[in-house]
Amino acid sequence: EIVLTQSPATLSLSPGERATLSCRASQRISKYLAWYQQRPGQAPRLLIYEVSNRATGVPARFSGSGSGTDFTLTISSLEPEDFAVYYCQQRTDWSFTFGPGTKVDIK
């Protein structure tokens, strides 16, 4: 099973700052890497799929990049509604795994 590791566990930033979140896979994975945002009390919401494609309705300040084992989610300028937990997810061999999450909180 491919294990996803996310860092940092918590990122404390101010509105307007840039957030850079990392997701690392235990083995090389294909382009099937997605990112989700989860606000308190809500279900996860798809942000990015296939490494760098924004889902419908996702603001342009969210971007994804990476390849091989290292992937990044960048939020160019944090809005108040962006303070949440972010998960990465991969698919290999018909199974799916999620990373443990990065919490972006207000500094």
Added chain:
Amino acid sequence: QVQMQESGPGLVRPSQTLSLSCTVSGGSITSTGHYWSWIRQYPGKGLEWIGYIYHNGGTYYNPSLKNRVTISVDTSKNQFSLKLSSVTAADTAVYYCARCHELLHFDIWGQGSLVTVSS
């Protein structure tokens, strides 16, 4: 737009079977390329994929759970269901149903259903 809603008991006794249903509205469960999935989230955040079903009944389960999991579909009701047998306290979680697009990512989620395993 497509919406999904979980339903089922919030409390299950240890060793019993957890049963949940997910109703899909605003779209057909027989739509091509969509796989209907269950995902759970433990208290304190980790997400675990449980399994998925296609509208023709084809399934695939997380290997760590496959001995206890059954997912079924009822296309006439636009619903699919989860059964997890022999539950323990470790199965306490919020259970989400979600639509998996082209077996790649989960683009639509239900609001989640908290299931507590306790005597």
